[in-house]
Amino acid sequence: MSEKREMIKTEMLNKSFGDLHVLKDIDMKVLENDVVVLIGASGSGKSTLLRCLNFLEIKSSGKVILEDEEIDPKKEDLNKVRQRVGMVFQHFNLFPHKTVLGNVVEAPMMVKGVKKAQAIKEGKELLAKVGLADKANVYPSKLSGGQKQRVAIARALAMKPDIMLFDEPTSALDPELVGEVLSTMKELAKEGMTMVVVTHEMGFAREVADWVVYMHDGRIVERGHPQDLFDNPQEKRTQDFLGSIL
Amino acid sequence: MPGFSHVINKFIQYFDVFIEAMFLTLKLTAASLLIAIVIGLFFALLKISRSKPLSLIADAYIGIVRGTPLIVQIFIFYFGLTEIVNISGFWAATWGLAFHNGAYIAEIFRGSIQSVDKGQSEAGRSLGMTRTLTMRRIILPQAFRRALPPLGNQFIIGLKDSSLAAFIGMPELFNIATTLGSANFDIMTYLLIVGVYYLVLVLLLTVLVNMIEKRMSVSD
Secondary structure, X not given: OOOOOEEEEEEEEEEEEOOEEEEEEXXXXXXXXXXXXXXXXXXXXHHHHHHHHOOOOOOOEEEEEEOOEEOOOOOOOHHHHHHHEEEEOOOOOOOOOOOHXXXXXXXXXXXXXXXXXXXXXXXXXXXXXXXXXXXXXXXXXXXXXXXXXXXXXXXXXXXXXXXXXXXXXXXXXXXXXXXXXHHHHXXXXXXXXXXXXXXXXXXXXXXXXXXXXXXXXXXXXXXXXXXXXXXXXXXXXXXXXXXXXX | OOOHHHHHHHHHHOHHHHHHHHHHHHHHHHHHHHHHHHHHHHHHHHHHOOOHHHHHHHXXXXXXHHHOOHHXXXXXXXXXXXXXXXXXXXXXHHHHXXXXXXXXXXXXXXXXXXXXXXHHHHHHHHOOOOHHHHHHHHHHHHHHHHHHHHHHHHHHHHHHHHHHXXXXXXXXXXXXXXHHHHHOOOHHHHHHHHHHHHHHHHHHHHHHHHHHHHHHOOOO
């Protein structure tokens, strides 16, 4: 079997907000088809790391390499880069003035110039895939949190990204709605989507992740396969963290 | 005070004259507010732009408009513009009113744009949309909806302020009322009549704005 492609790589990635040093010397690598789950206490820099990967935050120093190409935010057209990296947010951020289908077809039509009929056909397929075919013409305000998040996933997938980033996708959901979003994500993982997921859902991490990365205070403390990291953490801080949440 | 039947009589007698003046008032209001919306949007975008000089230009414009009386602005437009270009009193008044309302509308738009959740533009950007496209397709439609109630309020103010065009000779409602009042030594009658005209126009405008608000809230 051939070597898997490196989809994301960071080298000595640092990010500061003023005096606040949020990411410290992050080296990470995400291979094609892999699911990497970032865990850690809030404030540990997980979300900032994720946001640096699609340049919603611009690194202070270091390298972000996407599919073997170093991205220089000063030279590169970041809008082009972001088309390859889908993102799902904690608070969904659906466009409230557009219908569910309108949310999904917006970017393909406006950014990629996909023809309307084609965009609608693909959009409906995606909505069917996330189990919301019947909601196409409904406005987001009529949906439950879980449904909103599944629309947000469909919206991101509509751009046919190579990589999907999930920023605490279930943290704003009522407990009974978490499952439907996680199972959509599991399906996506099964299809071979390369995913980086920030989450507190340890069950999901254990079941779906190829790698789990534990972050603390802006650094990657430990990484490993889920069974190793969860059942046999090597670092004291990882042990403490897992002890405090499990 | 004039008697009720006297006012009604004059109302009927001068109905044609007032209706004609009312159309001029409406034309002044509509033209100046349309221009003011464009000016307002332009300066709102300048004000929130990341360029310091551009936002300072917007600040200066808004500061000047808010810091000087509307009548002074209309006079400057009238006497100033007619001196350099061949412009009718109507357009001098229209531009004066537009220049004035534009500043207030700019502040309304700025506030409503900034009130749209930051997550909205992040969602747009994360899909590969440019800053401009995100503003046009995602932020502005939501901002317009939020701007509508204060905008309606500003439209009402704009309608009533168009009465100041009387002072540069526009034969609009207020001008006609004072002219008829002085000619007949009966100012109170015509002020009461013109008050009714303004009141009805403002009511109609309120209904119109409410209808638009309702239509735009289908997604709630």
